Amino acid sequence: MLDNRATSGANYHSLTMGWLGEVWRRLMFLLRWRRFDAELEDEMRHHLEMKAADMGRDDAARRFGNAALLKDQSREAWGWGPVERAWQDARYAFRMLRKNAGFTAVALTASICDAFPAELTELFKNRSFILGA
Numbered sequence: 001m002l003d004n005r006a007t008s009g010a011n012y013h014s015l016t017m018g019w020l021g022e023v024w025r026r027l028m029f030l031l032r033w034r035r036f037d038a039e040l041e042d043e044m045r046h047h048l049e050m051k052a053a054d055m056g057r058d059d060a061a062r063r064f065g066n067a068a069l070l071k072d073q074s075r076e077a078w079g080w081g082p083v084e085r086a087w088q089d090a091r092y093a094f095r096m097l098r099k100n101a102g103f104t105a106v107a108l109t110a111s112i113c114d115a116f117p118a119e120l121t122e123l124f125k126n127r128s129f130i131l132g133a
Helices: 002-007 009-031 033-055 057-064 067-078 081-099 101-115 117-126
Strands: none
Touching: 009 033, 009 067, 033 057, 033 067, 081 101, 101 117
């Protein structure tokens, strides 16, 4: 592996820079997603108008395909799809936990009791948590 890198140093360098460039591009999308969204919308509208001039609006729209699906695929290619979905899931989970306070209290108590059984047993034996005793 090391010999291969030494013989193709330029190739390794371009691979590394390509990876860093990809991370940079995705970070820029994350910070400026509204601008990218507007540019994508303009570009798609421009392509649709060009096709419409050649073959008519309905045929152009049919050949162009589902615009919403194409936008989603473009966003997925530009952005951090799995990270964005995980963030959305976490926000949804916290929202649901906040809505169901009783369930949250029971779930947290059960998980704490499961995680620290020995410590809780010792705490209940000493009863030092009750009224400062």
